[in-house]
Amino acid sequence: MTTRRTAIRAALVQQLQTDRLLGVRQSPLTLTKPVLDYLDCGRASEQGFELLPASAVVSGDGVSVFAAVADGEKGAALSALDEKHVVSCSKCLLCKSRNNTVFGAGNPNARLVFVGEAPGFEEDRKGVPFVGRAGELLTKMIEAMGLTREDVFICNVLKCRPPNNRDPAAEEIAACSPYLLEQLSIIHPEVIVALGSPASRTLLNTSTTIGRLRGRFHDYGPPGTPMAQNPIPLMPTYHPAYLLRSPGEKGKTWSDLKLVMARLGL
Numbered sequence: 001m002t003t004r005r006t007a008i009r010a011a012l013v014q015q016l017q018t019d020r021l022l023g024v025r026q027s028p029l030t031l032t033k034p035v036l037d038y039l040d041c042g043r044a045s046e047q048g049f050e051l052l053p054a055s056a057v058v059s060g061d062g063v064s065v066f067a068a069v070a071d072g073e074k075g076a077a078l079s080a081l082d083e084k085h086v087v088s089c090s091k092c093l094l095c096k097s098r099n100n101t102v103f104g105a106g107n108p109n110a111r112l113v114f115v116g117e118a119p120g121f122e123e124d125r126k127g128v129p130f131v132g133r134a135g136e137l138l139t140k141m142i143e144a145m146g147l148t149r150e151d152v153f154i155c156n157v158l159k160c161r162p163p164n165n166r167d168p169a170a171e172e173i174a175a176c177s178p179y180l181l182e183q184l185s186i187i188h189p190e191v192i193v194a195l196g197s198p199a200s201r202t203l204l205n206t207s208t209t210i211g212r213l214r215g216r217f218h219d220y221g222p223p224g225t226p227m228a229q230n231p232i233p234l235m236p237t238y239h240p241a242y243l244l245r246s247p248g249e250k251g252k253t254w255s256d257l258k259l260v261m262a263r264l265g266l
């Protein structure tokens with residue numbers, strides 16, 4: 001642990017020094033208190049670090065840092081992320097073919113977040129996640145859990161539609177997944193459900209198949225986020241679009257969702 005902490009601290013200091021040499025940063029690197037505590041910096045200011053106010057959310061300058069957001073501020077934090085960054089994003093080529101970005105929708109204080117892979121035709125047209133046939137099935141699944149779409153938050157790894165609904169490319173996931181990380185950091189739900197293989201593999205940083213991942217909870221706690229010290233249980237399950245093609249798998253998905261319901265006391 002100490003070696004890893006030392007390596008991370010050294011990498012951050014080196015990045016700071018490089019940025020200063022290149023003239024792209026003169027200010028200290030702002031870090032959250034949990035990150036500063038983890039790095040065990042001693043006198044942080046001597047290393048070029050400063051403490052981030054507890055309610056702030058910052059991403060940028062090559063290093064993203066996140067802090068816990070109070071319940072009453074989550075809606076505003078999500079809106080700011082959407083309006084200031086996602087709506088105008090051109091970090092990957094999908095910006096050229098999209099009609100609308102699809103940030104996500106639902107309750108900013110949700111106890112449960114569903115994450116799919118990318119918007120489809122209807123979602124791209126309306127700017128709302130899961131509104132096509134797969135979305136109708138997801139709505140039924142949520143209602144079968146005793147919830148409504150307004151109770152939960154629904155989003156995707158990618159915020160723009162890949163042409164012809166092809167699978168997301170690795171570079172698109174790399175470009176877009178920081179937005180998802182920030183959304184999950186802000187909402188900080190009690191449980192995450194990853195719908196389908198791309199979402200599950202991205203969130204869990206694994207190449208294991210969805211068939212082997214589903215059926216049990218995994219820890220989701222990326223370093224440098226409020227979730228690192230208190231990981232969120234993540235349940236991978238099949239994507240509703242897959243269930244429309246393979247209705248025989250619905251029973252497995254329902255058994256996954258029953259585990260989620262039990263975890264949430266529903």
Ligand code: SF4
Pocket residue numbers: 086089090091092093094095101158159160172175176
């Ligand atoms: S998919 Fe994500 S990274 Fe790519 S342009 Fe859209 S919002 Fe930006």
